[in-house]
Amino acid sequence: MKLEVLQFELNARKVSVRVKPDATLLDVLREDLDLTGAKRGCGEGECGACTVLIDGMPVDSCIYPALKAAGKNIETIEGLGTEDNLHPVQKAFLDEGAVQCGFCTPGMILTTTALLAKNQSPSEEEVKVALSGNLCRCTGYTKIINAVKVAARNINKL
Amino acid sequence: MYWEKYLKVKTLHEAMEILKLYQGKARLIAGGTDLVLQLREKKKRVSVLVDISDLPELQYIKEEHGQIKIGAMTTHSQLAASPLLWEKVIVLAQAASSVGSPQIRNVGTVGGNIVNAQPAADTVVALMALDAKVVVFNNDGGEEKIPFSELFLGVGESKIDPTSQLLKEISFSLLPEMRSSLGRLARRKALALPILNIGIVLSVNKKENRLHEARICVAPVAPVPMRMKEAEKTLLSRKLSDELLISASKAAFDAADPRNSKLRGNTAYRKELVRVMTYRTLKTALATRGGVGDEAGSITV
Incomplete structure (x- = not known):
């Protein structure tokens, strides 16, 4: 099978990788680039565990053809913060206990980051709409929504 | 592969x-x-x-000579964020906001929604009620216009063949004192296929308290989205009143013939749903504003 060259910007670095023509962006991130933060949940664009940001917008990478991403700017959870220097949204999720099994967390955090970049003080309804494509099977969302509000407050204080 | x-x-x-x-x-x-x-x-x-999703010449929402024109590669997110649509064509802004989830809306396009021809596609229901047309390019260099009423052949089947044709633009006319609304029932607000979608577009004559024009599109009650012609005729037949809305909703009930469905409920339930939601969506639509030449606000019946 002939591999194709895919070039894009990934977490603020230029990346060039050889991919199968029918690979999804999630395949390439997880299998070829060893970035396993984005999760394969449903694999059908229903659960949002595979969410990454493409040009700043949350997208389900499990149904996104990898070659569609050519020339675009991709951000994954790995690009957000480091263990010593967490992103304010990551810190808020930890502080508020908005994490249980953790499978949905990278997607939740990336979607929240995109929301807060557009809207610094979202209402509860706006948070719910923004997160409506990210499913959590453990926490019941209360703590997640709370963490988003805390993150918004902390970012506004910076 | x-x-x-x-x-x-x-x-x-x-x-x-x-x-x-x-x-x-x-x-x-x-x-x-x-x-x-x-x-x-x-x-x-x-x-x-x-x-073709990144072609800038296929991404626009504009108003020209009383018409709204939309490039086929405009995403649902772009439609849902359009102040022009929220001001003048609420039904389409609502429909675009109802598609899938934010992640899906950021990628999925209105052109894709049309060509894919699912029986209750949100934007399609709105565009049928708006009496929209599409401009299609053929690979022999020709171009044709197809009205929405002729566009759909069956479940997942539209007249546009994506192996030889390209859907370029969707357009529709704004009506005088246009009122519109989308009624949508689904199991949850996101990522759920509609049990029923109703798109309503009205043009009102406030002086005489009547409708100039009424269009109701309901889906899925048939393999393709369906205009409720009898209900529309009823709405034009006399002055606006609550009884008139009730008669029109009854006419929609009579025309709807949905099948028993494990996902959407049985025929009796779905017919009743058509009646109730037609009535409610008519009420909501009448309370909106939009179109051209609308200064005096909503009317109540």
Whole structure:
């Protein structure tokens, strides 16, 4: 099978990788680039565990053809913060206990980051709409929504 | 292998040339939020995908001479964020906001939603009620206009063949004192297929307290979205009143013939739903504003 060259910007670095023509962006991130933060949940664009940001917008990478991403700017959870220097949204999720099994967390955090970049003080309804494509099977969302509000407050204080 | 080649084109011309070259073995892909799954499940087969989603000449929402024109690669997110649509064509803004989830809306396009021809596609229900037309480019260089009323042939089947044709633009006329609304019932607010979608577009004559024009599109009650012609006629027959809305809703109930469905409920329930939601959506639509020449606000019946 002939591999194709895919070039894009990934977490603020230029990346060039050889991919199968029918690979999804999630395949390439997880299998070829060893970035396993984005999760394969449903694999059908229903659960949002595979969410990454493409040009700043949350997208389900499990149904996104990898070659569609050519020339675009991709951000994954790995690009957000480091263990010593967490992103304010990551810190808020930890502080508020908005994490249980953790499978949905990278997607939740990336979607929240995109929301807060557009809207610094979202209402509860706006948070719910923004997160409506990210499913959590453990926490019941209360703590997640709370963490988003805390993150918004902390970012506004910076 | 779901497909062998994935080509992102830089111009419309290039896309049409590739379709011609591959003679049916290549097809266009927009956001791919439905198509990728259909190819994976082998519901559709293709060798070459030609990605037109980034072409700027296919992404716009504009008003020209009383018409709204929309480029086919405009995403649902872009439609849902359009102040022009929220001001003048609420039904379409609501429909675009109802598609899938934010992740799906950021990628999926209105053109894709149309060509994919699912029986209750949100934007399609709105566009049928808006009496929209599409402009389609053929790979022989020709161009044709197709009204929405002729566009759909069956479940998942539209007149547009993405192996040889490109949907370029969707357009519709704004009506005087236009009122519109989308009624949507689903199991949850996000990521749930509609149990019922109703798109309503009205043009009111406030002086005489009547309607100039009334269009009701309901789906899914048939393989393709359905205009409720009898209900529309009823609405034009006399002055606006609560009784008139009730008669029109009854006419929609009579015309709807949905099948028993494990997902959506049985025939009796779904018919009753058509009646109740037609009435409610008519009420909501009448309380909105929009279209052209609308200064005096909403009317109540």
